[in-house]
Amino acid sequence: MIRRPWLYAATAATCLAGWNTAATAAPLPASNPFAAESTLPYHAPRFDLIKDADYQPALEQGMAEQAEEMERIANSSEPATFENTISAMERSGRLLDRTLETFSGVYSANTNPVLDKVQEVVGPKLSAHEDSIFLNPKLFARIQYLHARKDTLGLNAEQKQVLDVYYQNFVQAGAQLSDDDKAKLRDLNTRLSKLETVFQQKLLAGTKASALIVSDKAKLAGLDAAAITAAQTAATERKLTGKWLLPLQNTTQQPALETLTDRETRQALFEQSWTRVEKGGDGDTRETIATIAQLRAQKAALFGYKNYAAYVLADQMAKTPEAVHSFIAQIVPALAAEQKREAADIQNTITKSGASFDLKPWDWPYYAGQVRKARLNFDENQVKPYFELNTVLQDGVFFAANSLYGVTFKRRTDIPTYNPDVMVFEVFDKDGSELGLIYFDYFQRDNKNGGAWMSNFVGQSALLGTKPVVYNVANFTKPAQGEPALISFDDVTTMFHEFGHALHGLFAKQTYPIVSGTSVARDFVEFPSQFNEHWALNATVLAHYARHYKTGAAMPENLVALLKKAATFNQGYRLGEVVSAAELDMDWHSLGADAPKQDVDVFEKSALGKMGLETDLVPPRYRSSYFLHIWSNGYSAGYYAYLWTEMLDDDTFAWFEKNGGLTRKNGERFRDMILSRGHTQDYGPMFRAFYGKDPDIGPMLTFRGLNGSKN
Numbered sequence: 001m002i003r004r005p006w007l008y009a010a011t012a013a014t015c016l017a018g019w020n021t022a023a024t025a026a027p028l029p030a031s032n033p034f035a036a037e038s039t040l041p042y043h044a045p046r047f048d049l050i051k052d053a054d055y056q057p058a059l060e061q062g063m064a065e066q067a068e069e070m071e072r073i074a075n076s077s078e079p080a081t082f083e084n085t086i087s088a089m090e091r092s093g094r095l096l097d098r099t100l101e102t103f104s105g106v107y108s109a110n111t112n113p114v115l116d117k118v119q120e121v122v123g124p125k126l127s128a129h130e131d132s133i134f135l136n137p138k139l140f141a142r143i144q145y146l147h148a149r150k151d152t153l154g155l156n157a158e159q160k161q162v163l164d165v166y167y168q169n170f171v172q173a174g175a176q177l178s179d180d181d182k183a184k185l186r187d188l189n190t191r192l193s194k195l196e197t198v199f200q201q202k203l204l205a206g207t208k209a210s211a212l213i214v215s216d217k218a219k220l221a222g223l224d225a226a227a228i229t230a231a232q233t234a235a236t237e238r239k240l241t242g243k244w245l246l247p248l249q250n251t252t253q254q255p256a257l258e259t260l261t262d263r264e265t266r267q268a269l270f271e272q273s274w275t276r277v278e279k280g281g282d283g284d285t286r287e288t289i290a291t292i293a294q295l296r297a298q299k300a301a302l303f304g305y306k307n308y309a310a311y312v313l314a315d316q317m318a319k320t321p322e323a324v325h326s327f328i329a330q331i332v333p334a335l336a337a338e339q340k341r342e343a344a345d346i347q348n349t350i351t352k353s354g355a356s357f358d359l360k361p362w363d364w365p366y367y368a369g370q371v372r373k374a375r376l377n378f379d380e381n382q383v384k385p386y387f388e389l390n391t392v393l394q395d396g397v398f399f400a401a402n403s404l405y406g407v408t409f410k411r412r413t414d415i416p417t418y419n420p421d422v423m424v425f426e427v428f429d430k431d432g433s434e435l436g437l438i439y440f441d442y443f444q445r446d447n448k449n450g451g452a453w454m455s456n457f458v459g460q461s462a463l464l465g466t467k468p469v470v471y472n473v474a475n476f477t478k479p480a481q482g483e484p485a486l487i488s489f490d491d492v493t494t495m496f497h498e499f500g501h502a503l504h505g506l507f508a509k510q511t512y513p514i515v516s517g518t519s520v521a522r523d524f525v526e527f528p529s530q531f532n533e534h535w536a537l538n539a540t541v542l543a544h545y546a547r548h549y550k551t552g553a554a555m556p557e558n559l560v561a562l563l564k565k566a567a568t569f570n571q572g573y574r575l576g577e578v579v580s581a582a583e584l585d586m587d588w589h590s591l592g593a594d595a596p597k598q599d600v601d602v603f604e605k606s607a608l609g610k611m612g613l614e615t616d617l618v619p620p621r622y623r624s625s626y627f628l629h630i631w632s633n634g635y636s637a638g639y640y641a642y643l644w645t646e647m648l649d650d651d652t653f654a655w656f657e658k659n660g661g662l663t664r665k666n667g668e669r670f671r672d673m674i675l676s677r678g679h680t681q682d683y684g685p686m687f688r689a690f691y692g693k694d695p696d697i698g699p700m701l702t703f704r705g706l707n708g709s710k711n
Helices: 052-074 082-091 094-109 113-134 137-148 157-172 179-209 225-237 263-274 286-302 308-313 321-352 364-376 380-386 389-405 489-506 522-537 539-545 557-566 571-588 600-609 641-658 664-675 683-691 698-703
Strands: 212-214 244-246 408-411 423-428 434-443 453-458 469-476
Touching: 052 082, 052 094, 052 113, 052 137, 082 137, 082 157, 094 113, 094 453, 094 469, 113 179, 137 157, 179 286, 212 263, 225 244, 286 308, 286 600, 308 321, 321 364, 321 571, 321 641, 364 557, 364 571, 380 557, 389 408, 389 489, 389 522, 389 539, 389 664, 434 489, 453 489, 469 489, 489 522, 522 539, 522 641, 522 664, 539 557, 571 600, 571 641, 641 664, 641 683, 641 698, 664 683
Parallel strands: 434 469
Antiparallel strands: 212 244, 408 423, 423 434, 453 469
């Protein structure tokens, strides 16, 4: 997943009417670490100097400076040119950019009450600042003038694309609305900005509060010693003497459900997850999200769209909600049949075990594991000793990148970080030149948002003379002091996934920030990351990193074969939870402006019930009430992107397999045609140039094991 700061998001333009940026910002003292460019390599953030109190004044002064810059551009007496308008806008806001990119990274991964307050206070101001740009009629007039003449200005291909993006962003932000509709937009977006922040803060607090507290160690039967020790440590950190604590990950299902043998504990853990923010009171998110959905529908109507999904998809690769529904419809028949088959197998296993209960969602992960063990003689714990986190990173993730692209990595312990768990590496290109920096923050914390993501502390831009400083964040269980960080294969896949995003950012070679690196559509941005997942199971790569943490012995061939077979096991569940979440997202954002505010429970039950899938047994990966992606992280009407880009990445990997697999030649072609292009081209032509035709769903179904052949 990608996280981005607010400014220049395609769906931006929230506003706090009457707020004047320049009038309220206090002068920024030279002692503030953001007052000048960082002197660290690559302008990396000065986490050794930055204090929580530094963010708000720097953000406010950054907005004031950019507001003045934009006013000078808008009010210039010189005729509009690309240089004095577009390039000038791209150069503006340097203080704001470096502060906001740093704040966004730390707020998501290492927040505290002070940063929560900064977000609460500054969020609406940032929204107002965006509107001061996007709704400035003089500024839009200059852009409109250039856009109408773009083919006569002698622009290169990237400049033409940049101009198109600016024009579209301004239009989508309300530049062409009437004054009355702009006023309505301001009111809607002010409320949305506040509600999205409220949702995020409620979810973080609710997820922490809903961790399962266990008083009897016997109730944790099935967990390995390291997991039990971690649970005890987590309880101790919360001053819960004599207890064990299982923190919640952001997904519906929790990793411990795969191994816990006590059914009551499984049910309790599932229900804590399922109801984490549905317990009534101030922490309940249902009223918040129902209001967000209603306001978004009203916003879309101002722009002439029938619903918010249509508004969002206008600049995506899919283009329309109908295209998304048609795409998903191609998956459902094979998926529904697979779910029924898997459910029957699991129920049969339960019955054979001597139990008399009916299969429930908290049983599926555990008994699917039993089926897998019986059918494949495979248990996740068999492979964990071969997946030590640092070995996976350096001998797996880095090795694959070197094999494909020639890049190399060097640990930097002299670069300060925002948390002691964070590692920093410098990245060098195939010719030894400096590419950038990457930070890795892998372990779960109570003050970290759930899930995994990538973003930039510093974006790449030839215009600004900056190289990328990127970061990968995840939520793996932190081992006890002195113990190795042994991870699941799902975690391994997450590492490869997020590093695929990182490569997309590191290989950027654009002139203009607005089209650089990962600044692409939601249904394209997950393409490089999901493609990179394939190398986790590549025979050459796997042999290089899958080594026993004690002996260094390679994973036995029979275990490798089982791991590969297991990769396509339980696809009815693994694919089903994503498909249902994607449809749930699309349903929420397909509401029209005239629809009443929804009862969340009723709406969700209806939406899940009509899918034709086993959603009672295979719940969505995210329930409406804790669907962070769509209510606060910019994936509204966009969660389908993971499936859409899976189609793209599977098509691409099929191409690799037909053309020699893991080779530098293939890697360079992918880098040149996809990874290094940013948003300098439209997505359809870019993909067709690489693949040779439009994307098709066949390879995706094959890789998922849903093409009729089963192991």
